[in-house]
Amino acid sequence: MKAFRILAAGLAGLSLAAMAHAEGGAAAHPHEPEGGWPFDGITGQFDMPSLQRGYQVYREVCSSCHSMKLMSYRNLGEPGGPFYDPDYPNPNDNPFVKALAADVEIQSPTPNEVGDYDFRPAMPADQFRSPYANVNAARAANNGAAPPDLSVIVKARHGGASYVYSLLSGYPHEDAISTREVTPAAVTTPASDNGTPDDPSDDVAEVSTPAEMQTIIDMSKVDIAGHEAAEGEHGDAGLLIQPAGQYYNPYMAGDTTPQYIGDPRRSPPGGFLAMGPQLTPGRVTFADGTEATTEQMAHDVAQFLAWASEPKQITRKSLGLPVMIYLGILSVLLWFSYKRIWRKVEH
Ligand code: HEC
Structure with missing residues (x-):
């Protein structure tokens, strides 16, 4: 009887979930950029030049409205990050990361001697600058809708990076x-x-x-x-x-x-x-000379946000696959030793 109740509750839950899904189906299905994402699959990796351009798009366009509170500038120079340099295992020493941080003025978290908060260039250890002091200020400046924090937006939306890509490049011409x-x-x-x-x-x-x-x-x-x-x-x-x-x-x-x-x-x-189209062609001038079409910028910033949502993905994948192979070989060995140890015992 109990099992039946649990089963019935499970089925009811599933049908509710299906209904919720049908409701969300009112939006067009997000699609990948042409050629797919380089980080898909168990061996996929982020494309570093694209991540670097993506940071540029975030910095020059999105950061005027969207915060990324879970990111610090030093994360950009960590292994797997867009500006990692093996010469500087500690990203706080990486001169390029320092320069990227110093490009942004932030309010000092500690007061000066007269009790005011000064502005100073950011350091690698600082959090990404937030454009608004608080959520009410963000709402007031954006027609009542606060721009969401983008740190984990790729994990927070159905369709992930493809959704961000489709949304940004999908506005009517x-x-x-x-x-x-x-x-x-x-x-x-x-x-x-x-x-x-x-x-x-x-x-x-x-x-x-x-x-x-x-x-x-x-x-x-x-x-x-x-x-x-x-x-x-x-x-x-x-x-x-x-x-x-x-x-x-x-x-x-x-x-x-x-x-x-x-x-x-x-x-x-x-x-x-409440967000209008942002990525008009040529909105940024890419440092590496790539042409800044709407699709290109949307692709790069979506990939950057995918990295930000899971900065350890490359490490996870490069460690995960050998571990899986090792465990596979180990299971075969264990199976044969089990057969050998118990071969004289009736069971
Ligand atoms: C002028 C301010 C502004 C800029 C610049 C801006 N956004 Fe937004 N964005 C908003 C606002 C406001 C919302 C909330 C819209 C709403 O909920 O109606 C939003 C929402 C979003 C959402 C969430 C949509 C959802 O599913 O709820 C994503 C993703 C997003 N923006 C990405 C970006 C990216 C990436 C950039 C840079 C290319 C960017 N935005 C630039 C103001 C901005």
Whole structure:
């Protein structure tokens, strides 16, 4: 009986989980960059030049809104990190890491002799600088939505690095966005229609709900990987109103139905978020001369965030595989010695 109850509870839990998953399915499925991730699989490793560019993108673009509180500058120069140099096993001595840190001004954690907090160049031991003093300041500056800390964002979101990549490179192109006059649906049904034909108050109701200027996204111009728009699905009627201060992204979890002019059953995947498109082509100038396309920057910063979420991944993999092979050989040896030791005993 007890076993049955446990089984029933387990099944109920599973079906709830399945429902939650179906709910999240409203967003487009995140996809990998072309060629996949170099760090995938049990022998995959991070691509160091890409991690270095990724840090540059974080530093020059994302760090003005997003903190990474679990990272210190010295982590960048640790084994497996983007700026590791075997000549400096202690990253605090690595001149390049020192220079990267010193490039950022942080508020000193200890007060000076008159009790104020000075600003000083960061040192390798310092935490990555946080752009806002606290979460309320972050909210106030970003339309009410605080930018989440990015230290472990790749572990915290379904789809991991592919999600970050898809989100950042998946905003509709600006050609698809226009501002035009939209007549709210309510206007077509006069509010005060009392059934009397030619009642002058009907006309008054119609005039008092004016057309509004709205930002609209032409969905036929938005390319969503893996989402085939059905014939006529996003035709002229299939437009999307973008709420002020909110940006449409097909990979963001959410629901576009209330914003969609057209058949609500065919509303496009995705949702709205308070972060606008960040990685416009050429937003950074890569030190290594790589062309800064939107996809390239999204790829590099997503890989950098994947490394930040698990900085010991390279060590884990390079140690893990030999250990697995060793354990495999050991099990075979143990099996044969067991057979040999017990060979004369009936069992
Ligand atoms: C101008 C400020 C700003 C900049 C610059 C910025 N973001 Fe954001 N970001 C935000 C805000 C605000 C949110 C929260 C949006 C929301 O929840 O509506 C956010 C949310 C996110 C999310 C989480 C989305 C989710 O699933 O909840 C990720 C991932 C992200 N940003 C990555 C980045 C990366 C990577 C960069 C640098 C390329 C970047 N952001 C640059 C403001 C910014």
